[in-house]
Amino acid sequence: GAVVSQHPSWVICKSGTSVKIECRSLDFQATTMFWYRQFPKQSLMLMATSNEGSKATYEQGVEKDKFLINHASLTLSTLTVTSAHPEDSSFYICSAPGWGLDEQFFGPGTRLTVL
């Protein structure tokens, strides 16, 4: 099946720094990708929809200036957490729809810890 990768798989950074997370569709093109956030022992919550060639769509309550999304190509979307703070520590997961009506492929996730 189709594969979605994420890099890095984990990252630890200091408060105030920016962190970039990459999401790649390895063997298919994705004009749309989704970014989810999962806090410890909680569910996955959609943060934003990344669209190739246009601006991302953010869910209510998600600061677009803090979570910058760039869908640079048909196989790559990046999420940059700017001026990260400890409360941004979370598990970030991306997904991309496949070609079928019911296909969704998830990346393995990136665990962000902000000290």
Add this chain to the structure above:
Amino acid sequence: AQKVTQAQTEISVVEKEDVTLDCVYETRDTTYYLFWYKQPPSGELVFLIRRNSFDEQNEISGRYSWNFQKSTSSFNFTITASQVVDSAVYFCALSEDTGRRALTFGSGTRLQVQP
């Protein structure tokens, strides 16, 4: 708005017991897709099944079975003869219109299978 409810926060069973994980959903769409995912401690989501709203046939895959009932808006998941390796968090999710849209996840059920 769509919603997925997993009322069981945590379930603990002894190996070889059968266990059913409940999932109730809400949606205004007549076309939608339902999913189940397993999330082991590593965090990576493991796809288990997807079902579209027009296919109410129950499905069995090895020790796993799913019961989809539109009349009660439920999509329950049963593990027969549970094993320690089944220990994980299980998420039920819903996608409206097509399965290529972002998913709305339930809060998850943590299953612990004791030896």
